[in-house]
Amino acid sequence: MSNNSAIKFNNVSKKFRKGQKLFLKEALVDLFRPKGKGDFWALKDVSFQINKGESVGIIGTNGSGKSTILKLIAGVLKPTQGKITVEGRISPLIELGAGFHPELTGRENIYLNGTILGLSKKEIEEKFAEIVEFSGLGDFIDTPIKHYSSGMYMRLGFSIAVHTNPDILIIDEILAVGDMAFQNKCFGKINQFKDQGVTIIFVSHSMEAVRNVCNKVLLIYDGRLILTGTSDKVITGYLESINTQTREDNKGLDKDDLRRGDGKAKIIDVRTEDKKGSKRNLFAEEIIRISFKVKFLEDATDPIFGIVIKTSDDKVAMTSNTHLLGIKTGNFKKGTEKIVSWEFKNYWDNGRYSISPAVAYKNGLNFYTWRENSAFFSVKKPYSTGSLLNFPHFINIK
Amino acid sequence: MERKIETMVSRYRDLFIQLTLREIKAKYKQSLLGYAWVIIVPLVNLLVLSIVFSYFFKVSTDSIPYPIYLFVALVPWTFTANAITSATGSISANNSLITKVFLPREIFPLSAIAAKLVDLILTALILIIFLILFKVTFFPTLLFVPLIFLVQLMFTIGISFFFSATNAFFRDIENVLGVFLTLWLYLTPIIYSPQMIPPNLRFFLNFNPMAGIVNSYRDVILYGVLPSFEVFIPTVFISLLFLVAGYWYFKKRSWYFADVI
Numbered sequence: 001m002s003n004n005s006a007i008k009f010n011n012v013s014k015k016f017r018k019g020q021k022l023f024l025k026e027a028l029v030d031l032f033r034p035k036g037k038g039d040f041w042a043l044k045d046v047s048f049q050i051n052k053g054e055s056v057g058i059i060g061t062n063g064s065g066k067s068t069i070l071k072l073i074a075g076v077l078k079p080t081q082g083k084i085t086v087e088g089r090i091s092p093l094i095e096l097g098a099g100f101h102p103e104l105t106g107r108e109n110i111y112l113n114g115t116i117l118g119l120s121k122k123e124i125e126e127k128f129a130e131i132v133e134f135s136g137l138g139d140f141i142d143t144p145i146k147h148y149s150s151g152m153y154m155r156l157g158f159s160i161a162v163h164t165n166p167d168i169l170i171i172d173e174i175l176a177v178g179d180m181a182f183q184n185k186c187f188g189k190i191n192q193f194k195d196q197g198v199t200i201i202f203v204s205h206s207m208e209a210v211r212n213v214c215n216k217v218l219l220i221y222d223g224r225l226i227l228t229g230t231s232d233k234v235i236t237g238y239l240e241s242i243n244t245q246t247r248e249d250n251k252g253l254d255k256d257d258l259r260r261g262d263g264k265a266k267i268i269d270v271r272t273e274d275k276k277g278s279k280r281n282l283f284a285e286e287i288i289r290i291s292f293k294v295k296f297l298e299d300a301t302d303p304i305f306g307i308v309i310k311t312s313d314d315k316v317a318m319t320s321n322t323h324l325l326g327i328k329t330g331n332f333k334k335g336t337e338k339i340v341s342w343e344f345k346n347y348w349d350n351g352r353y354s355i356s357p358a359v360a361y362k363n364g365l366n367f368y369t370w371r372e373n374s375a376f377f378s379v380k381k382p383y384s385t386g387s388l389l390n391f392p393h394f395i396n397i398k
Numbered sequence: 399m400e401r402k403i404e405t406m407v408s409r410y411r412d413l414f415i416q417l418t419l420r421e422i423k424a425k426y427k428q429s430l431l432g433y434a435w436v437i438i439v440p441l442v443n444l445l446v447l448s449i450v451f452s453y454f455f456k457v458s459t460d461s462i463p464y465p466i467y468l469f470v471a472l473v474p475w476t477f478t479a480n481a482i483t484s485a486t487g488s489i490s491a492n493n494s495l496i497t498k499v500f501l502p503r504e505i506f507p508l509s510a511i512a513a514k515l516v517d518l519i520l521t522a523l524i525l526i527i528f529l530i531l532f533k534v535t536f537f538p539t540l541l542f543v544p545l546i547f548l549v550q551l552m553f554t555i556g557i558s559f560f561f562s563a564t565n566a567f568f569r570d571i572e573n574v575l576g577v578f579l580t581l582w583l584y585l586t587p588i589i590y591s592p593q594m595i596p597p598n599l600r601f602f603l604n605f606n607p608m609a610g611i612v613n614s615y616r617d618v619i620l621y622g623v624l625p626s627f628e629v630f631i632p633t634v635f636i637s638l639l640f641l642v643a644g645y646w647y648f649k650k651r652s653w654y655f656a657d658v659i
C-alpha cells in the first residue's frame with residue numbers, strides 16, 4: 001500500500017442472507033429451504049483506492065450498495081471476500097441522534113456522543129465550549145434534549161461530529177434536513193476540513209451537494225462499481241442513465257426501494273391525477289393532484305406525511321408535509337390504510353419532475369419509509385421560461 | 399504503537415463510563431420515584447415472600463429469622479437477574495450505533511451490567527440495615543463476600559454474553575427470558591433452604607452456579623463459616639467456564655451483528 005492511500009478496496013464482495021431472521025419461527029421455516037437460496041450479494045468484486053485528502057462522493061440508486069460500502073469502511077461490516085485497508089481515524093456522521101438519549105441534557109449528550117465518536121473525556125472538556133458555540137444552542141445546553149426541536153437536535157449532532165478531528169469523515173445523507181443557514185455552516189465546515197487535508201466520503205442523493213463537495217465520484221450500480229472519475233463526468237453519466245431507466249414510467253415502485261426508514265409503514269401507490277381524480281402524467285396549466293396510499297404495519301402516533309418534488313437534474317422544486325402546514329394527522333392502528341393527497345397549482349416550467357413521498361415519525365427525524373423518485377410527471381406549457389417556475393402573470397405597456 | 403494502545407484503552411474506558419452513566423441517569427430521570435424503585439421492588443418482594451413462606455409454608459431456617467435468610471440470597475439474585483435482563487436487550491437497543499460506528503461490541507452488555515451495580519449497592523445497604531435490626535452477628539468471614547461476588551460477576555457476565563449475542567439474531571430470547579428467570583428462581587434455593595431438597599436430587603445443584611453462590615453468601619454472612627469446597631470449587635469452575643465460553647461466543651457472533659440488526 002502506498003503511503004498516500006487512505007482507503008483501499010481490493011476485490012471486495014459482501015454477501016447478506018436475504019431478510020432478517022429476527023424470530024426463531026422464521027429461522028425454523030428457513031431450515032427447510034435449500035441452502036444458499038436466500039443469499040444476495042450487496043457488493044460484487046469492488047476495487048478502488050481513495051487517497052489522503054481526497055473528497056469522494058459515492059452515488060447510485062437505492063439498494064445499489066452505497067451504505068454497505070460505508071459500513072465496510074467504518075469497520076462495522078466484514079467483507080465476505082477481498083481485502084479492505086483503512087488508515088486513519090474515522091469519524092462517521094451517524095444518523096442524527098443515534099447515540100443521544102432524550103432524557104439527558106445537551107451537555108450530558110455531548111459527553112456521551114463524543115466518546116462514542118472516539119474522543120476522550122479530556123478532549124471533550126477541551127472542545128466543549130467550541131462544540132456549544134458551533135451548535136448555537138447557548139443556554140439550551142442544560143435542557144434535556146427531548147425538549148429540543150429537530151433542528152436543534154441535528155445542530156448538536158453535527159457539531160459534535162465535526163469536532164472529533166477525524167482523518168476520514170464519512171457523511172451519509174444527513175445534510176438533507178435542517179435549515180438553510182445551518183446547512184451552509186455545515187458545508188463551510190466541510191470545506192474547511194478539505195483544506196486541512198481530511199479525507200471525505202460523501203453519500204447523497206443531491207447531485208448538487210455532491211458536485212459542491214467532491215472532486216471524484218464513484219458510481220455504484222447493483223453492487224458493482226461501474227464508473228469512477230471527476231464529479232462532472234460521473235454525475236452526468238448517472239443522470240443520463242436514470243433518465244433512460246425511468247422512461248418506463250412509475251414502475252420502480254414494485255421493487256422495494258426503501259431509501260430510509262424502518263419500514264413500519266409502507267407507501268403502496270403513488271400517482272398523479274387531474275382535478276377530477278383521473279390518473280395522468282402530463283400537465284399543462286391546471287391543478288396537479290399527487291396522492292399516495294400508506295399502510296401502517298405498526299401502530300403510529302401523529303406521523304408526518306410529506307413529499308419532495310424534484311427536477312430532472314435533481315434540484316428540489318417543492319417540499320410539503322403535514323408538519324409544515326400544522327396538520328395533526330392523528331393515530332393510526334396497525335393495518336390501517338390511508339390515502340394522502342396534495343393539490344398544487346401548476347406553477348412549474350416545462351420538464352420532468354420526480355416525486356419522493358415519505359412518512360416520518362412525529363419527531364421529524366426518523367422515517368417509517370421514504371421512497372426516492374417513486375413517481376414522475378411532466379409539465380408541458382405553451383411556452384417555457386427556461387427557469388424552474390412558469391406561472392400566470394401580466395405585462396402592461398402604458 | 400505503545401501510545402496507540404494506550405489511547406485505545408483510555409478511549410474505550412471513557413466510553414464505557416459514559417454508556418454506564420447514560421443507563422444510570424436515564425433511569426432516575428425517567429420515573430417519578432426514580433431510584434426509590436430499586437429499593438421498593440425488592441422490599442415488596444421480600445415482604446410478600448416472607449409472609450407466604452414463613453407463615454403459610456413454614457420454611458424452616460433454624461436460628462436465622464426467615465426474612466434475613468431470604469434477603470441475603472434475594473439481593474444477589476436480583477442483581478444477576480436484572481443484569482442479565484438489561485444486558486440481553488443491550489445489543490438490539492443500540493443497533494443504530496452498532497451499524498454505524500466501530501466499537502468493541504462487548505461494551506454494550508458490560509455497561510448494562512455495570513449500571514446495575516448501583517442497584518446492587520443500594521439494596522446491599524438495605525440488607526446491612528436489616529442485619530443490624532435483626533441483630534445478626536457480623537462474622538470475620540464477611541471478608542470473603544468480595545471473592546464470592548467476583549465469582550457471581552464472572553458468571554453474570556458470561557451468561558449475559560450468551561443471551562445478548564443470541565438476542566441480536568433471535569428476538570425470542572427477550573420474550574422467553576422472564577419465564578426462564580422465574581423458573582430459575584424457583585430451582586435455586588433462594589426462598590427455601592438447600593436442606594429441603596431431597597438428598598438424591600441435591601447433586602443437580604452443582605450445575606446451577608447461582609445455588610452455589612447464594613449458599614456461599616449465606617455461609618459467610620449468616621453462619622460465619624467458609625463455603626464447603628465441594629460446593630464452591632465447582633461453582634468457581636462453572637462460572638469461569640461461562641465467562642470464557644460466553645466471551646468467545648459473543649466475539650464470534652458480534653461480527654455479524656451489523657448484518658442482521
